[in-house]
Amino acid sequence: MSAQSSLTVSSTHPPLTFAGVLSGASSAAAPRRLPLREHQMVHGVPLPAKKAHRHLDDAVAVLQHGVVKGRGGANFPFAIKLESTAGARGNPLVVVNAAEGEPASAKDLGLLLLAPHLVLDGAITSARLLKCKEIVVWLHHGSPALASLEAAIGERRSDSDVTIRIAQAPDRFVSGQVTSVVQGLSGGTALPYSLRFQPSIKGVKGRPTLVSNAETYALVALTLQHREAAHGRLLTTVMNTDGQRHIVETVKGTPVSSVLSAAGVDATGAPLLVGGYAGSWITSDQIQHATADDFVLRDPAVRLGVALFAVADPQWCPVVVTAQIASWLAGQSAGQCGPCTFGLPAIADALSRLAKSRPATTDRANLDRWLPLVRGRGACAHPDGTAGLVASLLVAYGTHLNDHAAGKGCHRGAATAWPALRSAISGVRSR
Amino acid sequence: MKKIVVDWVACDGHGLCAQMAPELIDLDDWGFPIITHQPEDQRSNLLAQSAVEACPVLALRLERVD
Numbered sequence: 425m426s427a428q429s430s431l432t433v434s435s436t437h438p439p440l441t442f443a444g445v446l447s448g449a450s451s452a453a454a455p456r457r458l459p460l461r462e463h464q465m466v467h468g469v470p471l472p473a474k475k476a477h478r479h480l481d482d483a484v485a486v487l488q489h490g491v492v493k494g495r496g497g498a499n500f501p502f503a504i505k506l507e508s509t510a511g512a513r514g515n516p517l518v519v520v521n522a523a524e525g526e527p528a529s530a531k532d533l534g535l536l537l538l539a540p541h542l543v544l545d546g547a548i549t550s551a552r553l554l555k556c557k558e559i560v561v562w563l564h565h566g567s568p569a570l571a572s573l574e575a576a577i578g579e580r581r582s583d584s585d586v587t588i589r590i591a592q593a594p595d596r597f598v599s600g601q602v603t604s605v606v607q608g609l610s611g612g613t614a615l616p617y618s619l620r621f622q623p624s625i626k627g628v629k630g631r632p633t634l635v636s637n638a639e640t641y642a643l644v645a646l647t648l649q650h651r652e653a654a655h656g657r658l659l660t661t662v663m664n665t666d667g668q669r670h671i672v673e674t675v676k677g678t679p680v681s682s683v684l685s686a687a688g689v690d691a692t693g694a695p696l697l698v699g700g701y702a703g704s705w706i707t708s709d710q711i712q713h714a715t716a717d718d719f720v721l722r723d724p725a726v727r728l729g730v731a732l733f734a735v736a737d738p739q740w741c742p743v744v745v746t747a748q749i750a751s752w753l754a755g756q757s758a759g760q761c762g763p764c765t766f767g768l769p770a771i772a773d774a775l776s777r778l779a780k781s782r783p784a785t786t787d788r789a790n791l792d793r794w795l796p797l798v799r800g801r802g803a804c805a806h807p808d809g810t811a812g813l814v815a816s817l818l819v820a821y822g823t824h825l826n827d828h829a830a831g832k833g834c835h836r837g838a839a840t841a842w843p844a845l846r847s848a849i850s851g852v853r854s855r
Numbered sequence: 856m857k858k859i860v861v862d863w864v865a866c867d868g869h870g871l872c873a874q875m876a877p878e879l880i881d882l883d884d885w886g887f888p889i890i891t892h893q894p895e896d897q898r899s900n901l902l903a904q905s906a907v908e909a910c911p912v913l914a915l916r917l918e919r920v921d
Contacts, residue, residue, distance in 0.1 A: 801861070
């Protein structure tokens with residue numbers, strides 16, 4: 425992994441999320457953060473503070489019509505959360521979850537570096553609809569987006585009815601899990617807990633808390649401002665074999681091959697990891713049928729997750745790469761829940777022995793037994809995501825895995841770049 | 856009717872629940888409970904209740920399902 429690299433940004437359609445960022449600049453100039461004045465020329469201003477809560481029903485209808493769903497990976501309808509928070513008793517809080525836990529995903533980072541005001545517009549509007557005075561942006565420690573976000577917040581002095589502050593999360597995979605956010609902001613350790621009440625009912629310090637991902641708030645702002653033109657807007661991260669990240673703005677339903685082309689990444693003959701490290705493998709043959717949509721593939725079912733499309737090197741063995749990623753994911757367990765603490769390392773170790781074509785006799789069968797066993801048995805979805813990744817290997821490269829189990833040699837090797845890369849991203853450059 | 860719910864953060868894998876209600880609760884390879892059946896009648900409800908009460912770290916509870 426290179427110590428420092430830059431993001432590139434492009435779009436398969438005329439840009440909307442990155443309007444002004446991509447369209448105005450000449451192709452040679454590096455994209456830059458859109459200042460507030462220019463942002464307002466493109467996207468207007470959010471709902472005024474005065475009596476904003478009277479527009480809640482209208483906003484809910486527009487967001488439902490626009491099918492605005494959580495872009496942190498869970499795909500939960502935003503309007504339901506908003507209504508639930510509005511109906512709960514207590515002093516509400518709006519939280520922007522920008523702690524992008526998936527190490528390869530950089531779409532929220534790209535958004536905060538280039539168009540932070542869209543995120544703030546969505547959060548401020550949500551706050552006003554809820555008669556809420558306080559917004560917290562949850563950002564992982566050391567995020568390169570901090571300066572951009574601070575500058576953007578500094579420009580929002582005219583929106584003085586709400587205070588916006590930044591809280592920094594520990595830099596680990598589970599920090600972005602919704603219960604980690606709630607527990608961290610409540611003064612506890614930022615780790616998942618067993619949810620008994622939705623955060624919208626009882627969240628941070630017992631307050632009704634609207635927690636959504638950063639891109640989701642941008643989508644809220646876009647949908648309320650641009651209506652139909654915003655429908656299906658989506659940010660994706662395309663990662664090449666070197667770990668270079670490209671942010672591609674697209675519209676749901678666009679072929680994945682077009683997204684890869686927009687990023688300038690060649691995926692010929694390459695396995696593609698979709699949705700995140702806790703995502704799914706698809707084979708190079710399946711890429712032509714894949715679309716950037718809630719389900720990237722229907723059969724086998726492959727979900728969009730955090731909209732990562734990571735192109736593996738055809739020279740890397742998918743079993744070896746999956747073992748590398750699974751081992752890393754197992755190490756990211758918070759160690760709170762037994763099936764995750766013990767099950768994930770057991771799965772990763774079995775897979776690592778299989779990757780070396782030197783398995784214990786029970787390893788292959790144990791994978792079949794353990795994968796369904798760890799799912800749904802934790803305070804958060806971390807075991808589910810890790811098991812899902814390994815299960816997708818069984819579907820996409822099952823024959824090859826069985827060759828490894830039979831001790832047959834494999835001429836392909838380990839990943840020479842990716843696993844565990846963190847966003848060592850210094851800035852944004854043009855493609 | 857009620858269902859058995861595990862608080863996975865609290866559960867330490869003592870395994871007493873599976874001893875109390877083996878018809879409802881099994882243990883995985885690492886000693887953590889697998890709810891194989893939810894209580895369906897008064898007898899299994901009592902079994903589930905005894906499993907909940909046996910847990911030394913109060914990691915099990917019975918939740919009403921509508």
